[in-house]
Amino acid sequence: MVEKKALKPKKEIELKDLTICDATQQMLAKARRDGVETQFDRAAGMKACPIGADSACCKHCFMGPCRLNAKDPYGKVGVCGANIDAIQARNFGRMVATGTACHNDHGMAMLDIFRDVVQGKIKDYRIKDVNKLVSISKEIGIETEDRSVQDIAMDLYHELEKTYTQVEGELPFAKRVPPKTLEMWRKHGIVPRGAMREIMEMMSRTHIGMDQDHTNLIKQICRTALADGWGGSMVATEISDILFGTPSPVSVEVNMGVLKEDHVNVIVHGHEPNLFESMLASVNAPSLLESANEAGAKGINLVGMCCSGAEVMSRHGIPHAGNFSSTEPILVTGAVDAMAVDVQCIQQGLVKVAECYETELITTNPRCHLEGATHIELDEHNPQKCTDEIVIRAISRFKNRKFPVEIPKKVGIGVHGFSHEYINYMLGGSFRASYTPLNENIINGRIRGVAGVVGCTNPRVKQDYVHVELVRELIKNDVLVVQTGCSQIALAKAGLTSPEAAALAGPGLAEVCETVGMPPVLGLGSCVDNTRILIACSEMVRTGGLGDSIADLPVAGAAPEYMSEKAIAIGQYFVASGVYTVFGVTFPVTKGTNFEKLLFEGLEEMGMGKWGFNPDPHEMARMMIAHIDKKRQALGIDK
Ligand code: CUV
Ligand code: SF4
Structure with missing residues (x-):
C-alpha cells in the first residue's frame, strides 16, 4: 500500500474566485464550516502535472514511462525513439x-x-x-x-x-x-x-x-x-x-433553489435518460406519494443535474439543480435525500460528501459503481423496481433528517428544449423565405453567425465565468448561441436563456429574437445532443446560400471550461466536420511542435475546421467572431 498524504490547500482561496454561481459559493462556505472537502479544495491541493499538461510524457510501455522536455521538445526522444x-x-x-x-x-x-x-x-x-x-x-x-x-x-x-x-x-x-x-x-x-x-x-x-x-x-x-x-x-x-419524445421549448427553473425543504428531494445525475424516465414514474406513484406524506413531506421533488438533467429538462421541463462542479456542493445543503447516478461525470468525491450528510448515494448502472456507495442495479425490463427502492430510501432519509437544511434561494427561469427543426419552424413566416429563415437572417446580416458553446465546468477555472462572459460577448455581436451540457446550465443560472435576454444582444439578433419571442441563447440538451448542432449545420448547407460544405459556414464552437476526454472527442469531431473549435482551460499539446501546428492549422488546409485555444473569454469571442467574419467574407455576404 502506498501511503498518501492528505491534500491540504496551502492558502484558502476566496470563494468568489472559485465560482460565479452564488448558490455554489454559499454551499462552499457551508462546506468549509462543516469541514467537508470538494473538488475545489482538491484542485487547490493538487497542482496539475506540468509534463502531462503539455502531453510530453508517455506510459505506453515499460521501457519507460518517458518524459520529454516541453521547453526543448525536440531535444530528446523516448527510449523507443518516439519523438x-x-x-x-x-x-x-x-x-x-x-x-x-x-x-x-x-x-x-x-x-x-x-x-x-x-x-x-x-x-x-x-x-x-x-x-x-x-x-x-x-x-x-x-x-x-x-x-x-x-x-x-x-x-x-x-x-x-x-x-x-x-x-x-x-x-x-x-x-x-x-x-x-x-x-x-x-x-x-x-x-x-x-x-x-x-x-x-x-x-x-x-x-x-x-x-x-x-x-x-x-x-x-x-x-x-x-x-x-x-x-x-x-x-x-x-x-x-x-x-x-423530441424536445420543444419549455420554461424551466434552474439552480439549487429548486430543492424544497418540506419535500423529499431526489436528484438524478448522469447521462442516460432511461433512469430519469423511470424515476419520473416512481415519484408520481400514488403509494410512494402516500408514504412520503406519512413521513411528513409535502411531496416528492425530482430534479436533475449534469447531462441527464439537461436532457429531461429540455424534454419534459424538469427543474435542473446545477452543473458538474455543483454536484458535491449541492449535497452540502443537507436537503438532498437521495442522489441516483448512472454513468459518466460521476466523481468519486461524491461518496464522502454524501456520507457527511447521510444522503443516499445510489449507483444504478453495472458499468459504473462507486466504492462506498450503495448499488441498486436498474434492469430495463423492470426499471421501477430500482427507482421505487431509491425513492423509499429517500423517504426514510427525509423522515430521519439529522442535519439543519440550508437551501440557497437561487432560481433562474429560462426556456430550453430547442431542436434544429424547432429553430427553423420558430423563425418561419416572419421573413422572406427563399432559403430557410435561419439562413436568410444570416445572409441579410441580422444574425452574424452561429456559435455552439458547450461542455463541462472545471475547478481549474472560475466556475461558469468563462461560459457566461463568452456568451455575453457573442450575442452582443449578433452571434446566435446554441448550447448543450453544463455550459447551458451556466447560462440558464445567469438568466441568459430567457427571451428577455434579447436586450443583451446586438441590434440584429435582438430584432430576430424579439420578433419570434426566442432567447438569444438556445439550449439543445445534453452532450450527446451536440449532434443536433451537426444536423443544424448540415441543414444550413443543404438549404443553400451559405456555401456547400460545413467548413464554409459562418459558425464556430467552444468548450470554455472543459475537463473530460469526451469533450476532446466532441471537439475533434466538430473540427473534422469543418468547424473552428476553441477550447479554454488548457490544451494537451506542447507549444511550437509540428503536432500542435497540425491541429491548429494543418487540418484546415485539409478542408476541415481547426482547433483554437484561449483561456480568456473575451479573446475567445474575438477569435470566434473573426472566424465567422472570414467565412462571411468568403461567401460574399459581408457588408
Ligand atoms: Ni455530458 S462531460 S461535465 S456532464 S458537460 Fe458536464 Fe455533461 Fe462535461 Fe460531464
Ligand atoms: Fe512511450 Fe516509447 Fe517511452 Fe515506451 S519507450 S514509454 S512507447 S516513449
Whole structure:
C-alpha cells in the first residue's frame, strides 16, 4: 500500500474566485464550516502535472514511462525513439478513443433498449415520436410506405446497429453529411466504418512500435471522433427522441433553489435518460406519494443535474439543480435525500460528501459503481423496481433528517428544449423565405453567425465565468448561441436563456429574437445532443446560400471550461466536420511542435475546421467572431 498524504490547500482561496454561481459559493462556505472537502479544495491541493499538461510524457510501455522536455521538445526522444509529435498524437488519439467509447457505449445502451421495446420485451417505455422514427428511417434509406411502425422500427434498429458493429463501408448517418464534406472525408480515407472498429484501430495504432507518424495518426484520430459525432452520439440523441419524445421549448427553473425543504428531494445525475424516465414514474406513484406524506413531506421533488438533467429538462421541463462542479456542493445543503447516478461525470468525491450528510448515494448502472456507495442495479425490463427502492430510501432519509437544511434561494427561469427543426419552424413566416429563415437572417446580416458553446465546468477555472462572459460577448455581436451540457446550465443560472435576454444582444439578433419571442441563447440538451448542432449545420448547407460544405459556414464552437476526454472527442469531431473549435482551460499539446501546428492549422488546409485555444473569454469571442467574419467574407455576404 502506498501511503498518501492528505491534500491540504496551502492558502484558502476566496470563494468568489472559485465560482460565479452564488448558490455554489454559499454551499462552499457551508462546506468549509462543516469541514467537508470538494473538488475545489482538491484542485487547490493538487497542482496539475506540468509534463502531462503539455502531453510530453508517455506510459505506453515499460521501457519507460518517458518524459520529454516541453521547453526543448525536440531535444530528446523516448527510449523507443518516439519523438514529441508521435507521443502527443498517440496521447491525443487515446483521449479521443476514450471519449468516443463513452458516447458510443451510451448510444449502444439506448439502442439495446429500443430493440427490446420494439420486440415487446420492455414494457415500461414505448415509441413516443413515430414521426421522428419515420423521418429518420427515410433519411437513411429504409422503406416506410405502407409498413407497420414495428417493421420500420426493427429495420431502423438493424441499420443503426451498424454504427457500432460494421467492419467495412460507411456508417449509416454518413448519409446525412453534406456531400462536399463527405467527399473530403473520403479523399482522406476517414469516413468511419463502425465505432468498435475505429476505437480498436485507434488503440492498436497507439501501442509501442505502431503508428509513429503524427500525420498518419491524425487520420485515425479524425475517423474515430467522427464515429462519435455522426455515430454513437447521434444514435443516442435520435433514439432517445424516438423513445421519450423530441424536445420543444419549455420554461424551466434552474439552480439549487429548486430543492424544497418540506419535500423529499431526489436528484438524478448522469447521462442516460432511461433512469430519469423511470424515476419520473416512481415519484408520481400514488403509494410512494402516500408514504412520503406519512413521513411528513409535502411531496416528492425530482430534479436533475449534469447531462441527464439537461436532457429531461429540455424534454419534459424538469427543474435542473446545477452543473458538474455543483454536484458535491449541492449535497452540502443537507436537503438532498437521495442522489441516483448512472454513468459518466460521476466523481468519486461524491461518496464522502454524501456520507457527511447521510444522503443516499445510489449507483444504478453495472458499468459504473462507486466504492462506498450503495448499488441498486436498474434492469430495463423492470426499471421501477430500482427507482421505487431509491425513492423509499429517500423517504426514510427525509423522515430521519439529522442535519439543519440550508437551501440557497437561487432560481433562474429560462426556456430550453430547442431542436434544429424547432429553430427553423420558430423563425418561419416572419421573413422572406427563399432559403430557410435561419439562413436568410444570416445572409441579410441580422444574425452574424452561429456559435455552439458547450461542455463541462472545471475547478481549474472560475466556475461558469468563462461560459457566461463568452456568451455575453457573442450575442452582443449578433452571434446566435446554441448550447448543450453544463455550459447551458451556466447560462440558464445567469438568466441568459430567457427571451428577455434579447436586450443583451446586438441590434440584429435582438430584432430576430424579439420578433419570434426566442432567447438569444438556445439550449439543445445534453452532450450527446451536440449532434443536433451537426444536423443544424448540415441543414444550413443543404438549404443553400451559405456555401456547400460545413467548413464554409459562418459558425464556430467552444468548450470554455472543459475537463473530460469526451469533450476532446466532441471537439475533434466538430473540427473534422469543418468547424473552428476553441477550447479554454488548457490544451494537451506542447507549444511550437509540428503536432500542435497540425491541429491548429494543418487540418484546415485539409478542408476541415481547426482547433483554437484561449483561456480568456473575451479573446475567445474575438477569435470566434473573426472566424465567422472570414467565412462571411468568403461567401460574399459581408457588408
Ligand atoms: Ni455530458 S462531460 S461535465 S456532464 S458537460 Fe458536464 Fe455533461 Fe462535461 Fe460531464
Ligand atoms: Fe517511452 Fe516509447 Fe515506451 Fe512511450 S512507447 S514509454 S516513449 S519507450
